[in-house]
Amino acid sequence: MTTKTALGLQLAALAVVIVGIALVPGYVQIFTVMQLTLFASMAVLALSLAFIWGFGGILSFGQTAFFGLGAYAYAVTAVNFQDSTPAIVMAVLVPSLFAAMLGYFTFYGRISDVYFGVITLTVTLILFNVANSTSGQEYHIGRAQLGGFNGMPAVPTFNMPFNPSAPLYPEQGWYVTAGALVAVYCMLRAILAGRFGRVVVAVKENEIRASLLGYDPRLIKLLAFTIGGGIAGLAGALYVNWGAFVSPNVFSLSLSAQIIIWVTVGGLGTLLGPVIGAVLIEYIISSIGSQQVVNANLVLGAVLLIFVLLLPKGLVPTLRHLALEVLHRFRKPAAPEAAPPAAAQPLGSK
Amino acid sequence: MGPTMDIYIMLGLNALNGVASLFLLCVGLAIIFGMMKIVNLAHGEFIMLGAYATVVSTNAGVNIWISMLVISPLFVGVVGLVIERLLIRHLYGRLIDSMLATWGLSLLITGIITTIFGNTIKGVQTPLGSFSVGQYSSSYYNLFIFAMALVVMAIVFVVMRFTRFGMIARATMQNPGMSAALGINPDRVYMLTFAAGAGLTGLAGGLIAPVAGITPGMGAAYVAKAFITVVGGGTSIITGTISAASLFGTIDQIGSYLTTPVYGQVIVFTTAIVLIRLLPQGISGRFFKGQL
Structure with missing residues (x-):
């Protein structure tokens, strides 16, 4: 399969997904649309950890810190301005800045993975x-009253840009949330295909080698972490838009654990896997919630x-591996008998 | 003694109690994480299991001292042994996987306890009475916790420093290959050390049972505290844990007194982050290098 046909296939898949998103409200109940909107906002959150952990090698136990900050930033700004346009901007900006600050503290201190996990966990608890x-x-x-453990009720939901008098209907909320999911996915794919993305992966693979090649791993990690923080913040805004409500539970440890479970189940090192993991696990949880x-x-x-x-590889890489195996069997029904022994092949011949 | 003096005495007692409970809550983790290098995120749930063991057996009619001092450590020690055999032993040297698996374990244990006992359980009364300093009162149980911290400290020190098992355990953690060559079974040593760490954690859980709010989710309140203490203390089990527990426990009590308990915690966590940034090897890595 050449690169061109692969790109073509991916664009075709993207088109199918977009058509699917557009058709959903016409075919399902409004309750299901709302539930899908929630799943899509969680999937955006999954993408933020999928990027920094799967491609940047940064295991953050506190991705909810940025999710929650985004949610609160959105709610506070939306209540003050009664317009969601500046609120969405703040929801991305505040967590990005916070991530940059925390990242500066930790990456430039050359703190090891374990300590980084402990620190992010601690920040979330704080x-x-x-x-x-x-x-x-x-x-x-x-x-905006912050409201303690009761949270902030009746937060204004999304409206047409710069037009507070035109709030979005739930169906339009679904379009925005699912659209944001597709946009974030495509943005991350573009980043990873580019030069910066490759350096991020290089730093993950071997920090010393990357720095010997002239890259500053601290800066690269900081930038990747900041991007992840911004995406998590956006997910926070989408989440508040879904429920018109925010409470301290957006910072909860169980949500932190869930994000990590989505990524582990879906497949670390992929972007599609965590999205599938998020939807799957959230669906399971919401089904469990209704019985005791x-x-x-x-x-x-x-x-x-x-x-x-x-x-340990997760669903998507395992399934991909299986699919390739099956494809391989179909193409060559009988394995060649006279295959040269592996040891006889010169190194690096593939 | 004037009222000002009284308040300083009370503050001192509270700080002492805070340091002692923090030490008890952390010493098991110092063995499992500091010594064995296993990031046990289910540490909080080990504490919770210890507390439940005490509450359930006391409510069933067992003497509270036996529940706290015998049943809790034994029960959690056995649970730790089983968990080491089934789960942890597959994860030595796989740091990230051990973090993920023990987090899964913590959710699983919370879920199991919630399923069995529901979200609340009838607590136990604080034994011993109370005494007063001027217009303030404090309970003798706080002094008991302090004494227990000293006892545990002494036991861990003596076992690690002077017994054959302690020497073998320290040697195996330092170089498993070499101790295997000398005829020791590292697998067994890891198993027993993990169980000992779990047992000490269970003891801590039992001891806090009369004074803590007992719910299946209570572990979450302790796990971050315990980790920052052990990380802040560094790898030495006793000196590291004592120094970090003294620092954080005192800051917590004074901060809580000056502001509110919530901001006291915020101050502790912030201090911890700054400390880890300044001393990545922990306090003992910087000041008490090579000591126990």
Whole structure:
């Protein structure tokens, strides 16, 4: 398969997805549209970790910190301006800046992976505790009351750009959320195909070698982490738009764990996998939520354990591998008998 | 003694109690993470299991001291042994996978306990009575926790420093290949050390059971605290954990007194991040290098 046909196939797949998104509201109930909107905003969050962990090698245990900051930034700005246009900008900007600050502190301190995990976990807990403790009249930003553990109800949802008098209908909210998912996906694919993306992957593969080639791994990681923070913030805004509501639970540890589970289940090192993982796991959780027999934590924990121990590559890479295997069998029904032994091949001949 | 003096005494007692509980909550993790290099994110759930063991057996009529000091550490130690055999031993040397798997484990344990006991359980009363300093009162149980911290400290020190098992354990963590060559089975040593760390964590869980809010999700409140303490302390089990626990415990109590408990925690976490940035090897890596 040449690069050109591969690109053609991908564009065709993209077109199918876009047509699918456009057709969804016409064929399903409004309740399902809302649920799909939630899944799509979670998938955007999954993409943020898929990028920084799968391609940048940065395992953040606190991606919810940026998700939550984005959600709160959106809510506060939207309440103050009664317009979602500046709010969406703030929802991306605030978490990006915060990620840049935290990244400067950690990457330039050359803190190891484990400590980075602990620090991101800690930051998330701090934000959760702080957001929880803001109940009372004195905690407000402009006209927006932060509301402590009760959160902020009745946050204005998305409206037409610069036109607060025209709020979007749920169907239009679905178009925006799913559109954002496709846009973020395409943006990340473009980044990874370009020079910067390749350097990011190079730093992940071998930090010392990348720095010997003249790249500054600290800066590269910082930039990748900042991009991830911005995407997570956008997911936060999409999430608030879905529920018109934000509470400190956006910073919760269980959500942090879920993001990591999405990526592990879907497949680390792919972009499609985490999206599928997010939708699958969220669907399972929402199905569990309606009955009381099994606890959601129990299922999530079991799923994570099974995948780490038995299927560490995740769904998408495993399925891709299987598909290639099957394809291979079809093309060559009988394996060549006189295949030269592997050891006899000169190194690097492939 | 004037009222100002009283408040300083109370603050000192609270700080001492904070340091002692933090030490107890962390020492198991210092063995499992500091010594064995396993990032056990289910540490909080080990504490929770210890607390549940005490509460359930006390409510079933067992003497509270036996529940706390015998049943909790034994139960969690056995759970740790089983978990090491089934899960952890496949993950030695796979840092990221061990983090993910133990996080999965923590969710699983939380889920199992929620399924069995529901979201709340009837707690146990704080044993011993209380005494007063001027107009303030404090309980003798706080002093007991402090004494237990000293006892645990002494036991860990003596076992690690003077017994054959302690020497073998330290040698195996340093160089498993060499100790295997000398006729020791590293697999067994890892198993027992993990179980010992889990047992100490269970003991801590049992000891905090009378004074903590007991829910299946309580572990989350401790796991980050324990990790920053162990990371901040560095690899030495005793000196590292004591120094970091003293620093963070005191800051926590004073910060909470001056502001609110929530901001006290924020101050602790911020200090910890700055400390890790300044001393990536932890306090013991910088000041008490090579000590136990």
